[in-house]
Amino acid sequence: MDARTEAKSHYEVIVIGAGVAGIYQIKRLVDLGIDATVLDSAGDLGGTWYWNRYPGCRFDSESYTYGFSFSRELLDEWHWKERFSSQPENLRYLNYVADKFDLRKHMQFNCQVEAMRFDPARDLWHVRTDDGRELSCRFVVLAIGLLSAPTMPRLEGIADFKGRSFHTYYWPREPVDLAGKKVAVIGTGATAIQLIGEIADKVDDLTVFQRRPNWSAPLNNSAISDAEMDDIRARYDQIFAACARTPGAFLHEPDPRGFYEVTREERVKLWDRLYDEPGFGIWLSNFREIFTDEAANAEFSDYIAERIRRRVNDPAIAEKLIPRDHGFGVQRLPLETRYFEAYNRDNVHLVDLGETPLVRVTETGLRTTARDFEFDIIVYATGFDAITGAYDRIDIEGRNGEKLADLWKDGPSTFLGMLVHGFPNLLMPTGPQSASASTNFPRGIENGVNWCTDLMLYARRRGATRVEATREAQARWTEHVAKMYEMMLLRKAKGWFTGYNSNVAGHEAGKVRHIVYNGGTPKFVSIINDVAARDYPEIAFSRGDIGDEPAAARASATS
């Protein structure tokens, strides 16, 4: 039995999405006794970790910095088995959390939200689902994920292929037998890099179709023993406090020294150490200048290029795997396990789409400008319409009839990444232009969910039925976010941090979309906490003439 059997049509809060953010949001609401439900299009909870089942899928955040921090009991009970835990284990964790806190009964699955409309006469959202229902609520919390709108190439013939094909996001739930198969992987982003390293020795033949190479560095994963886990448990407070101090909300802190204050030998010494360390240290414990200074970035990129050359036997292939159009770390860094070594295998081939672009999908495989290839399986590791994509896929209409997708056509504008003027009572704990969208996700999620929950409670205390960021505050925030891009080299890169996606009309290279906040977690948290501490002067609270609203809504607004 899921929550749908109650046949309720009104809640105080509807949370859309049962991933990491939705799970934490419903936990907070249930604890506060707020009438709420979670809707998710998936068959079960887990979000990212429900959908992405491709081989090799795992964290690149340290597992023990990824888990929820809100329950000491949970922290004490859960044993992370690997430093960077794999998808099946991560999904098991989220199910464990939901079951432990009895949250599943507040969740409704196989239920896609198609449209939402704000009713200004009653200060309610009307939410339409694909199973034909119309629900209403005072607040909607959009916990719809950051990378949850997968995109396919705009290629002819995708449906003509007679073998099996899927986007990595939709990797089948039942195991895919790869033995003896000829497999194509299109893309060389973080997903493909994990997948290729994992399946290279399991398939008969693997052909990687690479349009642009990506910088990548070793994950250096390892098991976590019982003794290590005991030690981690004893240090959880320190671990989360340390994450809160770093820009990325990871354990990796930038090197305090200036790039040019130390000698080249000292720089290389640091890089040699970081290359062999687990996780994002090579990216985030580096000198800050690699993100802002072209020359510093170029020197470090050359260092990594040399590392790639050392790992790939064929010098011509090695050169193809080294990015030329962007420096290290200005796109989201993929971490890899045996990725470069995969190209040393006889059964792994690299097709450079820069030289011979894809022309179409055929019944038997793929056609480039050079030749036809035959495959049993084609895997599209072609990425996501990042951050705003999931919002664009719901028809969201604000109080004046304006559509959110239209408002954000040229890029999002928000207040703190969590509210949108014209769309009252719509909360986005990890929305575009929030820091949560660019950092260790669960740490950002907890910050965002806590802030949104506090805002709902504040509105309740004031007896407000409508909560809306002012136009001016939104304009200021959006400008602040845009200014931060000007300081960062990432603004020049064709990565999802700039909203680039060649497969989505209007998202092609050329125009930077300011979709993430680049000021880092500590600064973001101090800004949002300050807004709350000053009683939200940038937000208008009002109590409308709510006429004949449902009795449940009247009760919850005044309780």
Ligand code: NAP
């Ligand atoms: P991505 O980084 O956007 O990479 C997509 C890849 O597909 C790129 O190599 C892209 O080439 C290629 N591509 C896209 N359209 C194409 C087309 N029409 N023809 C040929 N090639 C095409 O996507 P992703 O690898 O799925 O990763 C997205 C994000 O998910 C990551 O940055 C990360 O934040 C997250 N992620 C996290 C983990 C983890 O935590 N462990 C693992 C996987 C993913 P171009 O570069 O030329 O566009």
